[in-house]
Amino acid sequence: MAKTRISISLDRQQAERIREHAERAGMDVSAYLVHAAARQMAExxxxxxxxxxxxAAIARAEAEAGAMPDEAEADAAELTERQRRDVEAALALVHGADQQGARTPGHAA
Incomplete structure (x- = not known):
């Protein structure tokens, strides 16, 4: 089988760690990297x-949602007060707001 050469660039510390791991595995660097890449691709x-x-289900749902008319404001007017509070609470969880409306750490807007 014909072989193809691939060139990579990395810092010295990464290169040395790869060499050390390859040596411990009883492999040369090329074989070690091919083995690691093959495992990652299989995973x-x-x-x-x-x-x-x-x-596929997400893609279908997104396509269906994109085709739906934007009637959010009209629908919001038809919600009961409890439904409104439930929606606000769910949105707060999604957007990372705590009970007082402040952002919780680690949540992006």
């Missing part, structure tokens, strides 16, 4: 396969 493929149905 990514397995994850994508595992979640393919979920990803």
């Amino acid at each position: 990514s493929d397995a994850i994508e396969e595992q979640f393919a149905e979920v990803d």
Whole structure:
């Protein structure tokens, strides 16, 4: 099988760590990196396969939502006070606001 050369750039510390790990594994650096990349690709493929149905369902839901008319304001007027509070509480959780309306650490807007 014909081989193809791929060149990578990394800092000295990363290169040295890779050399050390390759040596401990009894491999040269090229074989070690190919092995590591192959494992990562297999893991990514397995994850994508595992979640393919979920990803497809999300894509369908997003397409359906995009095709729906924007009637949020009219619908909001039809909510009961309790429903309004429930929606506000759910949105606060999504947006990372705590009970007093302040942002919780680690949540982006």
